[in-house]
Amino acid sequence: MVKARTAAASRVRAIDTRPKRPRRGAKIGAPAPAVVLVHPQLGENIGFAARAMANFGLSDLRLVAPRDGWPNDKAEAAAAGGAFVLENATVYDSVEAAIDELNYVLAATARPRGMVKRVLSPESAAKQLRRRRVKGEGCGVLFGPERSGLDNDTISLADAILTAPVSPDFASLSLPQAVLVFAYEWLKGEAKASPLGRATQFDGPAREGLATPDTRPATREELFGLFQHLETELDHAGFLRPPEKRPSMVRAIRNMFHRMGATEQDIRTWRGIVAALSRPRTKRGKKLS
Amino acid sequence: MVKARTAAASRVRAIDTRPKRPRRGAKIGAPAPAVVLVHPQLGENIGFAARAMANFGLSDLRLVAPRDGWPNDKAEAAAAGGAFVLENATVYDSVEAAIDELNYVLAATARPRGMVKRVLSPESAAKQLRRRRVKGEGCGVLFGPERSGLDNDTISLADAILTAPVSPDFASLSLPQAVLVFAYEWLKGEAKASPLGRATQFDGPAREGLATPDTRPATREELFGLFQHLETELDHAGFLRPPEKRPSMVRAIRNMFHRMGATEQDIRTWRGIVAALSRPRTKRGKKLS
Numbered sequence: 001m002v003k004a005r006t007a008a009a010s011r012v013r014a015i016d017t018r019p020k021r022p023r024r025g026a027k028i029g030a031p032a033p034a035v036v037l038v039h040p041q042l043g044e045n046i047g048f049a050a051r052a053m054a055n056f057g058l059s060d061l062r063l064v065a066p067r068d069g070w071p072n073d074k075a076e077a078a079a080a081g082g083a084f085v086l087e088n089a090t091v092y093d094s095v096e097a098a099i100d101e102l103n104y105v106l107a108a109t110a111r112p113r114g115m116v117k118r119v120l121s122p123e124s125a126a127k128q129l130r131r132r133r134v135k136g137e138g139c140g141v142l143f144g145p146e147r148s149g150l151d152n153d154t155i156s157l158a159d160a161i162l163t164a165p166v167s168p169d170f171a172s173l174s175l176p177q178a179v180l181v182f183a184y185e186w187l188k189g190e191a192k193a194s195p196l197g198r199a200t201q202f203d204g205p206a207r208e209g210l211a212t213p214d215t216r217p218a219t220r221e222e223l224f225g226l227f228q229h230l231e232t233e234l235d236h237a238g239f240l241r242p243p244e245k246r247p248s249m250v251r252a253i254r255n256m257f258h259r260m261g262a263t264e265q266d267i268r269t270w271r272g273i274v275a276a277l278s279r280p281r282t283k284r285g286k287k288l289s
Numbered sequence: 290m291v292k293a294r295t296a297a298a299s300r301v302r303a304i305d306t307r308p309k310r311p312r313r314g315a316k317i318g319a320p321a322p323a324v325v326l327v328h329p330q331l332g333e334n335i336g337f338a339a340r341a342m343a344n345f346g347l348s349d350l351r352l353v354a355p356r357d358g359w360p361n362d363k364a365e366a367a368a369a370g371g372a373f374v375l376e377n378a379t380v381y382d383s384v385e386a387a388i389d390e391l392n393y394v395l396a397a398t399a400r401p402r403g404m405v406k407r408v409l410s411p412e413s414a415a416k417q418l419r420r421r422r423v424k425g426e427g428c429g430v431l432f433g434p435e436r437s438g439l440d441n442d443t444i445s446l447a448d449a450i451l452t453a454p455v456s457p458d459f460a461s462l463s464l465p466q467a468v469l470v471f472a473y474e475w476l477k478g479e480a481k482a483s484p485l486g487r488a489t490q491f492d493g494p495a496r497e498g499l500a501t502p503d504t505r506p507a508t509r510e511e512l513f514g515l516f517q518h519l520e521t522e523l524d525h526a527g528f529l530r531p532p533e534k535r536p537s538m539v540r541a542i543r544n545m546f547h548r549m550g551a552t553e554q555d556i557r558t559w560r561g562i563v564a565a566l567s568r569p570r571t572k573r574g575k576k577l578s
Contacts, residue, residue, distance in 0.1 A: 052466060054459035081459040123477070164473070165480045167346035170370040177341060180466055181473055184453070188412070191454045215405065230562075239565035252558060260549040263405055269541060273519075276528035277566035 033129050033186065034060040034140035035179055036098050036105075038154055041067045041146045047078025047086065048176030049143075054082030056183035057190060061089040062098045062140070095142065095154050103137035104129070107158035108178050109150045110171065118160040122185040125162045130189055141182055146175050215265040222267045227254055229271060233278040322418050322475065323349040323429035324468055325387050327443055330356045330435045336367025336375065337465030338432075343371030345472035346479060350378040351387045351429070384431065384443050385513055392426035392506040393418070396447035397467050398439045399460065403537070406544055407449035411474040414451045419478055426506055430471055435464050445540035446509070448547045504554040511556045516543055518560060522567040 035053055040046050040063065050061055063070060070091050079086050092098040099105050106125055120128060129139045142158060144150030155161065164173060164181045173181070231240065231250060240246045260266070324342055329335050329352060339350055352359060359380050368375050381387040388394050395414055409417060418428045431447060433439030444450065453462060453470045462470070520529065520539060529535045549555070 051459070051463065055455050055462055055466065057456035057458065059458075080463070081461060084458075121477075165476050166344050167476060169346065169348075169373075170340070170343035172370060173344055174340070174369075177344065177469055180469055184470055184473070187454055187456060188410075233566055234562065237565040237568060239561060249558075252555075253562075256549050256551070256555055256558075260545050261407075262545070266405070266541075266545055269538075269545075272528060273523065273542070274566065276526040277522055277563065279526060 031060060031138065032058050032133070034062050034099075034102065034138075035183070036062045036064065036095070036140050036142045037066070037175070037179075038064045038095055038098075038142055038150060039067060039145040040143075040175065043068055043072035043074030044078045045146060045175045046072060047075035047080075047082075049179040050075065050079040050085040050089070051082035052176060052180035052183050054079075054085050056180075056187035058183050058186060059085050059088060060140075061085050063089055063091045064095050064098050065093060066091070067145075095157060099140055099142070099157070101138055102140045104132050104139045105158045106139075106141045106160055106162040107150050107155045108141055108143045108162045108182065109155060110163060117155070117158075120160050120162055122162060122164050122181050123189070125160075125182065126185040126189040128160075129186070143175055143178055215263040218262045218264050218267045222264060223257060223262060226257070226262075226267050226270050226274075230274050233274055237278065320349060320427065321347050321422065323351050323388075323391065323427075324472070325351045325353065325384070325429050325431045326355070326464070326468075327353045327384055327387075327431055327439060328356060328434040329432075329464065332357055332361035332363030333367040334435060334464045335361060336364035336369075336371075338468040339364065339368040339374040339378070340371035341465055341469035341472050343368070343374050345469075345476035347472050347475060348374050348377060349429075350374050352378055352380045353384050353387050354382060355380070356434075384446060385509070388429055388431070388446070389508065389510040389513065390427055391429045391509050393421050393428045394447045394509065395428075395430045395449055395451040396439050396444040397430055397432045397451045397471065398444060399452060404441065404444060404540065404544055405548070406444070406447075407548065408452055409449050411451060411453050411470050412478070414449075414471065415474040415478040417449075418475070421506075427508075432464055432467055441540055442536065445543045445547075448550065504552040507551045507553050507556045511553060512546060512551065515546070515551075515556050515559050515563075519563050522563055526567065 035049065035058055037046060037049060040049075043066075046063065046066065053059060053061060066072065070089075071086070075086055076083055090098075106120065106129075125141070132139050141162060142150060142154060144154065162182065164178065166173060227250075230253070234240050240249050257270075262270075324338065324347055326335060326338060329338075332355075335352065335355065342348060342350060355361065359378075360375070364375055365372055379387075395409065395418075414430070421428050430451060431439060431443060433443070451471065453467065455462060516539075519542070523529050529538050546559075551559075
């Protein structure tokens with residue numbers, strides 16, 4: 001469902017270059033930043049950008065005069081599960097129309113020459129945008145056409161510049177890559193900002209640590225039981241020799257189990273392993289009894 | 290210049306599935322992490338991944354049995370200015386061969402079910418890898434095929450899991466997106482760690498982590514050797530039964546060793562333990578031979 005179409009599009013149904021009024025009102029749920037693609041060339045790239053937005057919780061996609069018209073089949077194919085972002089995209093004739101209700105706008109570009117402008121990393125940009133969003137401000141980021149990037153006139157419409165750290169070996173990010181880096185930092189910041197709140201829906205840094213499905217960390221008692229079992233069998237097998245070295249060997253083995261962060265299930269597995277390996281067998285590997 | 294090729298490739302020039310020996314020796318310039326694409330399907334995605342690596346300062350690309358053979362014209366087109374990464378890519382028949390000289394390996398995947406493994410965000414992963422790199426350890430990240438992602442057997446070869454925060458609206462990252470997010474965090478961390486240039490050997494974070502005096506982290510080759518030894522003995526002892534449960538039992542055991550962060554010395558200890566426990570003995574604990 002395209003809400004507004006550009007005159008440059010092949011099939012113009014309605015010329016309404018004004019976006020919907022912002023869902024403002026200084027609540028935390030003010031809209032997430034808009035991603036504004038200025039004169040994008042390839043449908044695939046629009047689709048990849050939409051996918052990246054969907055992956056990282058952005059949904060307000062605005063297209064300024066896409067070269068190949070709109071809608072675009074290649075965009076839909078590339079968007080995969082992010083097609084809902086494309087369906088809700090709005091299309092404009094000019095950058096000015098696309099951003100006119102926004103309060104704060106960034107221009108994604110390498111550091112420009114001959115312009116005095118604040119430069120933000122994706123991480124700082126995400127912080128800045130989140131701060132403004134909480135105050136109910138409408139925010140957006142401009143991304144330029146694939147071949148040339150944003151021109152200086154467009155950059156001059158922005159409050160600040162968004163630049164990602166890149167390698168000097170190949171400094172040029174593609175359009176969908178640039179959108180992805182921004183969107184990723186946006187979501188990361190969201191997840192960090194409220195580890196116990198809405199962001200718990202994100203599988204974010206707050207969820208780091210050891211994944212222990214269906215089990216729990218072992219108790220010390222369980223660990224000590226395993227140590228005793230293993231060390232007894234190793235004594236039997238003559239492994240913990242000579243006697244003067246036994247204490248340091250035992251410590252080394254115990255430390256390995258501690259580092260492992262053993263679960264209750266792990267302890268049972270190891271008890272089984274020790275029992276199985278040390279069961280009396282003939283040379284051929286068969287049980288004696 | 291492809292240094293090794295998979296038998297699955299259309300034009301096999303040399304079967305050398307062994308990577309170059311690590312440029313180890315704890316100097317500052319230890320290699321940046323390897324990106325290992327396991328059974329990648331589409332050439333475009335290999336190219337996009339290579340581009341993202343080049344953009345963010347990674348260059349060690351390893352391909353495990355790419356579906357459409359190697360080299361791949363579509364990969365080259367998609368890589369753009371990152372073609373130098375493709376040219377230096379190495380190709381392997383198996384994941385094991387691709388990572389065997391590495392000391393620390395992450396698996397990029399959503400949180401797995403039924404496996405106990407440490408989970409790191411891209412940011413934490415980058416920190417962890419930088420710390421290890423300063424110590425001269427070889428590191429890498431495994432990325433799975435587009436359709437299915439990494440399977441559990443492959444994940445069980447890794448020390449920990451790398452998971453990016455994503456939106457529940459569309460949680461699935463494409464292969465090049467996942468590589469990009471990791472590579473971006475890698476470069477970002479590099480830039481932060483050393484505003485004046487290369488990371489110094491003496492940054493604080495570099496000193497954290499596992500203290501391993503007089504030894505070094507085990508290589509994958511050493512770990513795989515231990516796995517084979519232990520699993521052979523467990524098969525002999527009838528422990529890995531019934532057959533349908535064997536794969537999950539083996540994965541659980543391997544995961545425990547990975548979590549342990551085994552050193553070269555640890556591996557020797559375990560080889561000794563397994564040998565001692567499984568040596569044929571009488572019921573009284575004396576050696577038969």
